[in-house]
Amino acid sequence: MRGVAVVAAVALAGWVSAWSGESRETSAGPSQPGAGRALPAGLRGLESRLTALTPERPEGYFEVAEDVMDRSRQPEARALARQLLALSLELERRRRGNAGSGVLGSSVCLALAELSVNDLDRRWYLAAAGVLDPTGAVSAWTRAPERATDRHTAYLAATVVGNVRAGEGLHARQSLADPEVSAVLRRYQRLLSDIGAGGGVTNLEREADAWPCRECGNQRVTRRTTRGQTEYRLCATCRGNPGPTLTRGELMAQLRLESWLLSGIHTSWSAHLTADLDEPLRDPDPSEIAAREGADASRPYWREGGWSATP
Incomplete structure (x- = not known):
């Protein structure tokens, strides 16, 4: 009976996600977190680090995103972490002249996969991590x-x-x-x-x-x-x-x-439908990530609770 319960729980995951209205994030990505407002209480200690971020050091955005993920799991923190990660990847791509993003890009995709609220997006980011991984092999924890x-x-x-x-x-x-x-x-x-x-x-x-x-x-x-x-x-x-x-x-x-x-x-058609509504896995294109997450690389400076184009 316990085995049946575990299998049923897997199908329930997709139902709960759809019921909550969070089963699919749009390509436009999350809205600007806290624009014009103070950071949530759990993140206020990061204000100075956010303000110090510069496009000349893309890895800094990734480092702050990790701290955001460690400190809070509230919706605003989720949105901020995702935008920081997307900015990190996009700024690194631009610094390299769109020639790739190295190890940083793969790490960003793995983090975004972990933050994904549905299986389809998670698999897309894992696939993107595989494309960006310069070693040709995604980290072992992403494998079944x-x-x-x-x-x-x-x-x-x-x-x-x-x-x-x-x-x-x-x-x-x-x-x-x-x-x-x-x-x-x-x-x-x-x-x-x-x-x-x-x-x-x-x-x-x-x-x-x-x-x-x-x-x-x-x-x-x-x-x-x-x-x-x-x-x-x-x-x-x-x-x-x-x-x-x-x-x-x-x-x-x-x-x-x-x-x-x-x-x-997930080899069964019913479980597949429950998990991702039978949508096809999109080709992983790292250049789409910033737009998917609502991150604008032309506004890389954190000022007064939002992103700005000017330092």
Whole structure:
């Protein structure tokens, strides 16, 4: 039954994304984050670094984008990180006379893939990273796990994530005790991150230790007998819903990892339709990235909460 639940979770990921209205980002990219306004509280410490960015040093935009991703996963932070990454790549391309962007361009595409909210965009950026990678081989973490490990181990790793989410801590701990399963999760734990959300396997282990519910043992109700009469009440600890409380971003990150571990499931037409609405994978053209992300390389200076053409 747990195996069926994991497979169902993969299909659910596409439904949740579509239901939320975030399943597809337009080619125009996100709007200017915080134009004319102060940065969100979690990013205000980066104001001086943003102001110091110059087109003569494209890698600086990438470095600040990494810090933005580490500090916040709010929508404005997501938009700012994506524009910083796109500017980094486009400014490097222009500095090289459109002759490529070297290692920086590949790194930018990998970061944008990690920030993508749907599978189609993620695959496009991974393909673009492969085009830009001067070594001819995209980083190992972008490859499907069955190429590096057997399907059974990948399946067990996926069930760990599902069991933790369901509050089945005992089953999760049993699988985590297998060194091969733990190693697979650690190898692909970056997919658990959503705009810098930390924790990875450490967070899974902590949640596995916290469940089942200490009060009801995941029975969802507690029993009390008084004067020969038995009364059942909703568990006051888990409120009848065992498992950790997840944000939408955390849920999508978990489903993304499960889908990645069970990547063979996308050979079915129904799962393919659920994941990307059967849209074709566009040819990866790095020159399109700035426009896709709403980044204007003619406005590379951060001034008063927005991008400016003048220093």
